[in-house]
Amino acid sequence: MSRLERAFSRGKAFIPFITAGDPSMTVTEQLIYTMYEAGADLIEVGIPFSDPVAEGPVIQAADERALASGVTVDDVFAMMQRVRNKCDVPVALMTYVNPVATYGTDRFMMNCSKAGIDAVIVPDVPFEERDELLPYCRKHGITLISMIAPTSGERIRMIAAEAEGFVYCVSSLGVTGIRERIGYEAGEMIKAVKAVKDIPCAIGFGISTPEQAAELAVWGDGIIVGSAVVKIVEEYGENCVGHVAEYVRRMKAAISG
Amino acid sequence: MSVCKNERTVFPSIRVAPQKSKAFVPYAGDESFFILPKEWIGLSKGRFGIHGGQYVPEILMNALIELEQAYERYKNDPDFTTELDDLLRNYAGRPSMLYYAEKMTKDLGGAKIYLKREDLNHTGSHKINNVLGQALLAKRMGKTRLIAETGAGQHGVATATAAALMGMECEIFMGKEDTERQALNVYRMELLGAKVHPVSTGTQTLKDAVNEAMREWTRRISDTHYVLGSAVGPHPFPTIVRDFQKIIGQEVKRQLAEKEGRLPDVVMACVGGGSNAIGIFHDFIDDESVRLIGCEAAGRGIDTGSTAATMTIGSVGIFHGMKSYFCQDEYGQIAPVYSISAGLDYPGVGPEHAGLRDRGRAEYVPVTDDEAVEAFEYLSRTEGIIPAIESAHAVAYAMKIAPELGRDKILVICLSGRGDKDVASIARYRGVQINEQA
Numbered sequence: 001m002s003r004l005e006r007a008f009s010r011g012k013a014f015i016p017f018i019t020a021g022d023p024s025m026t027v028t029e030q031l032i033y034t035m036y037e038a039g040a041d042l043i044e045v046g047i048p049f050s051d052p053v054a055e056g057p058v059i060q061a062a063d064e065r066a067l068a069s070g071v072t073v074d075d076v077f078a079m080m081q082r083v084r085n086k087c088d089v090p091v092a093l094m095t096y097v098n099p100v101a102t103y104g105t106d107r108f109m110m111n112c113s114k115a116g117i118d119a120v121i122v123p124d125v126p127f128e129e130r131d132e133l134l135p136y137c138r139k140h141g142i143t144l145i146s147m148i149a150p151t152s153g154e155r156i157r158m159i160a161a162e163a164e165g166f167v168y169c170v171s172s173l174g175v176t177g178i179r180e181r182i183g184y185e186a187g188e189m190i191k192a193v194k195a196v197k198d199i200p201c202a203i204g205f206g207i208s209t210p211e212q213a214a215e216l217a218v219w220g221d222g223i224i225v226g227s228a229v230v231k232i233v234e235e236y237g238e239n240c241v242g243h244v245a246e247y248v249r250r251m252k253a254a255i256s257g
Numbered sequence: 258m259s260v261c262k263n264e265r266t267v268f269p270s271i272r273v274a275p276q277k278s279k280a281f282v283p284y285a286g287d288e289s290f291f292i293l294p295k296e297w298i299g300l301s302k303g304r305f306g307i308h309g310g311q312y313v314p315e316i317l318m319n320a321l322i323e324l325e326q327a328y329e330r331y332k333n334d335p336d337f338t339t340e341l342d343d344l345l346r347n348y349a350g351r352p353s354m355l356y357y358a359e360k361m362t363k364d365l366g367g368a369k370i371y372l373k374r375e376d377l378n379h380t381g382s383h384k385i386n387n388v389l390g391q392a393l394l395a396k397r398m399g400k401t402r403l404i405a406e407t408g409a410g411q412h413g414v415a416t417a418t419a420a421a422l423m424g425m426e427c428e429i430f431m432g433k434e435d436t437e438r439q440a441l442n443v444y445r446m447e448l449l450g451a452k453v454h455p456v457s458t459g460t461q462t463l464k465d466a467v468n469e470a471m472r473e474w475t476r477r478i479s480d481t482h483y484v485l486g487s488a489v490g491p492h493p494f495p496t497i498v499r500d501f502q503k504i505i506g507q508e509v510k511r512q513l514a515e516k517e518g519r520l521p522d523v524v525m526a527c528v529g530g531g532s533n534a535i536g537i538f539h540d541f542i543d544d545e546s547v548r549l550i551g552c553e554a555a556g557r558g559i560d561t562g563s564t565a566a567t568m569t570i571g572s573v574g575i576f577h578g579m580k581s582y583f584c585q586d587e588y589g590q591i592a593p594v595y596s597i598s599a600g601l602d603y604p605g606v607g608p609e610h611a612g613l614r615d616r617g618r619a620e621y622v623p624v625t626d627d628e629a630v631e632a633f634e635y636l637s638r639t640e641g642i643i644p645a646i647e648s649a650h651a652v653a654y655a656m657k658i659a660p661e662l663g664r665d666k667i668l669v670i671c672l673s674g675r676g677d678k679d680v681a682s683i684a685r686y687r688g689v690q691i692n693e694q695a
Contacts, residue, residue: 050590051459051576053468054314054475060458072588097312097575102589124312124578128300132312132575149316151478159315170316 003090004118004143004165007042008200012255013222014213015202016229016248017044017094019062021071023237025079030241031233036089038245039252044121044224047076047095054096054123058227062234073103077115084116092119092145097132105133109140119143119165127159148193150185160193166200167193169220171207187219210254217255225251303492305612311491313578317471320478325493327398332500337397344389348422349379351386351504355512355669361639368522368662370655371669372642373509373537382645382674383505383533384415388484390501392419395482402426402477405484406470408435408463408529409600409647410442411674412486417451419484427451430469432462435599438682460593463529463603467577487530488607491578495608502536509669510540517667523658525550526671527650528621529565529601531610533673542618550658551610552650554596555623565594567606568614568621576604581611597626597686600647600674628653630686633676645674646683 007013016035020028032043048066052059080091093112100108100122112120120142125132130144137144143165148156150172160167171186190201203216204224213223232247233240302325303309311321331337345351354374362370375383392403403420404427407413413429420427429446433455436443446453459465467490474483488498506524513521524541526534528551541547556564564570567582574583576591584592584604596602606621613619629646632653637643644652648671655670662668676683684691 051464051468053471053577056472057458067590098583098585098591099589101575101580102572102585102587123314124575126311126313126315126318128302128318129310129312131300132310147315149314151316151319153319155315155318170314 002118003088004042007090008166008221010041012217012220013041013200013202014039014248014252014255015042015044015204015222015224016040016244017046017224017226018229018233019046019048019059019066020076020079021048021066021069022062022230022233023065023240024069025071025075027238027241029079029083031244032083032089032091033087034241034245035248036087038248040089040248041222042090042092044092044094044226045076045080047073047093047099049096049099052096056227058230058234062230073099073108077111080115080117090118091116092121093117094121094123097122097125100133105136106139109136109142112142113140117142119145121145121147121168123147127155127162148189150189152189156189156192157196160196160199163193163197163199166202166222168224169193169201169203170205171203171216172205186216190219210250213251214254214257223251223255303496303608305495305609306615307573308579308581308608308611308615309492309495310575310580311578312575312580313491314475316475317478317491320474321491321493323398324482324497327394328493328497331394331397337393341390341393344393345386345504349385349389350377352508352512353377353505355509355516357516358640361636362659364639365656365659367660367664368666368668369664370659371513371521371667372640372672373505373669375505375533375671375673376642376644376648376675380411380415380418381677382411382415383502383536383671384412384486384674385418386504386536387486387498387501387532388412388415388419391482391484391497392416392423392425395484396423396425398482400425400480400482402428402481403484404428404430404470404473404481405486406463406466407431407442407486408466408602409598409645410435410439410446410678411600411645413451413453414442414445414449416484416486417446417449420451421449428473429453430456430466430473432460432466433457434461435463435466439599439678441681442678463599464591464594471577487532487603488535488609489530489577489579489581489605495579498532499535499539499609502532503539505533505536505671506538506540509537513667513669519667520544520547521669522546522662522666523548523550523668524671525552525651525655525668527551527601527647527673528553528568528606528610529598529603529647530605531607533671535607535609537669537671538613538619542613549613549619550654551619551621552624552654553606553621554598554601554629554650555625556595556597558625559623563595564623565596565602565604566623567604568610569623571604571606579605579608581608582606582614597629597682598646598650600645601650622654624650624653630683632656633679633683637676642672643676643680644672645676646679648673649676
């Protein structure tokens with residue numbers, strides 16, 4: 001069983017997102033170990049980008065903080081190498097396409113492979129453009145995660161048929177961020193995926209409370225939480241690790257109930 | 258910086274770019290970046306050589322597909338084209354004049370200079386051509402709300418104008434820094450009934466306004482059309498914007514045939530994203546004898562770090578939905594750019610320009626703030642025409658090459674907009690305080 005498969009084999013998966021280098025690469029590394037111990041099944045690590053168009057203000061600010069501290073893609077690979085030497089936590093990198101393309105897609109995926117990264121999530125590469133990345137992901141054994149959205153409609157069948165690893169279901173319109181209520185189209189979207197392919201579906205965008213997570217977990221195989229985690233990091237800075245661990249424990253418990 | 262006092266000003270600092278661009282070597286890009294896989298060609302749309310495509314979040318894909326289908330349906334629909342043609346003639350004031358700048362021609366002593374007067378369009382720039390087309394299309398698509406980014410404010414004003422005319426809601430995203438340097442245009446947009454959102458993220462300029470408009474579109478797609486103002490972004494925008502702007506070049510060709518009975522030798526325009534440039538270039542692309550020159554904003558100089566000269570210092574990347582050239586660092590972080598001109602202060606360039614550059618069909622040259630300001634003043638004094646500071650970049654380079662071209666040559670400059678909006682900031686640049694309350 002691959003690490004990615006294992007992430008969805010321990011009940012409903014809890015998938016927290018953090019921005020690499022926010023507030024520092026040392027804290028990011030500590031967060032990965034601690035969140036894994038606290039029950040995270042897969043960790044999404046974001047490469048900070050100057051213009052994260054799919055992110056709301058919380059993650060935009062995290063990217064700005066990380067970039068201000070001078071974090072680069074090479075630093076992320078080096079940190080991931082250290083993580084991989086110590087533990088077998090499943091990890092997906094979240095990045096925009098420009099940092100990949102400019103680095104050299106082949107070289108990027110090769111370094112992902114060397115650093116033990118399991119998957120990449122690239123929100124600005126839709127199905128039609130996936131050959132920008134897919135041949136190099138395949139060459140280096142990296143899973144390219146497919147995304148679907150409430151606006152996808154008939155496209156879900158086409159996307160699901162080719163999806164690998166898991167399907168990232170964007171649960172509401174807009175960018176990432178904390179919302180009071182979440183559109184409940186998620187269930188319908190996931191049904192459409194499962195009709196085509198038996199593949200895990202993780203729901204993300206706008207989830208923050210254990211109650212929301214529990215409600216949505218009924219429909220999906222995993223819950224992705226970004227802004228709510230990053231907000232804790234923002235609030236507590238260097239001292240965030242314990243607070244984040246506590247949050248992860250509560251969320252994992254809520255979706256396992 | 259010298260305040261130019263002579264009628265004739267020469268810019269020794271402008272470098273004449275080579276006729277054909279050299280092979281471009283991007284930083285650290287591997288081979289994979291430049292090869293289109295065979296299977297890909299069927300899926301990826303809107304390519305200009307390797308450039309273009311549709312690099313947007315899945316959430317926007319159906320909106321882009323819907324837009325493309327609507328455009329394909331209406332672009333040759335007689336009702337649509339008749340209505341648009343009527344608006345362009347009777348509302349926007351087309352065709353715009355092709356004016357022989359005799360005094361400037363004689364003063365420079367070289368090529369015969371014609372100005373394509375897009376500044377005389379309603380709302381004061383070429384932006385209205387595209388906006389009327391897109392607003393009409395949006396209306397046909399059943400959209401009731403228009404959103405747009407704007408740099409200098411010209412596109413925002415044009416969009417607000419079309420929204421007012423067609424009874425649509427309108428929200429404009431504008432970098433906070435730009436709302437300050439183009440305060441007059443902010444008030445114009447508000448007068449026209451639009452809501453202006455100052456964008457305070459990132460560099461607070463055009464790039465960030467595009468980011469915010471894209472975010473807003475993902476929040477509210479069903480009733481909203483995003484009126485992209487330049488020939489940039491994901492397919493089908495670069496094609497749609499070009500098609501609505503290509504009337505500029507078509508008119509130039511016809512008007513010059515009437516006046517001179519022949520093609521021009523040089524056609525030039527300023528390039529930020531490149532909508533007025535692609536508009537005037539497009540009808541001449543197949544006329545190989547016509548030199549096409551795009552003038553980009555070098556800011557304080559291409560070696561200073563305070564520049565927006567994408568073609569000169571940029572490398573291939575993927576951003577704002579398209580593969581093209583971008584000002585970026587070795588890790589693909591988009592660089593903060595600078596130009597005195599809010600409309601050219603953009604770290605990328607339209608994919609069709611990137612394609613024209615790659616195949617050596619068009620040249621792209623940098624023009625500094627100083628040179629543009631001197632040209633702004635020169636045209637005002639010499640021809641009694643105050644150009645937009647954006648357009649002044651093209652005027653500046655024309656002043657450099659016209660004397661070298663010979664009197665039998667014909668040079669056409671796209672005067673993309675008028676300069677009223679820039680008067681206060683040029684005064685500031687020259688250290689003059691204007692107190693409008695006085």
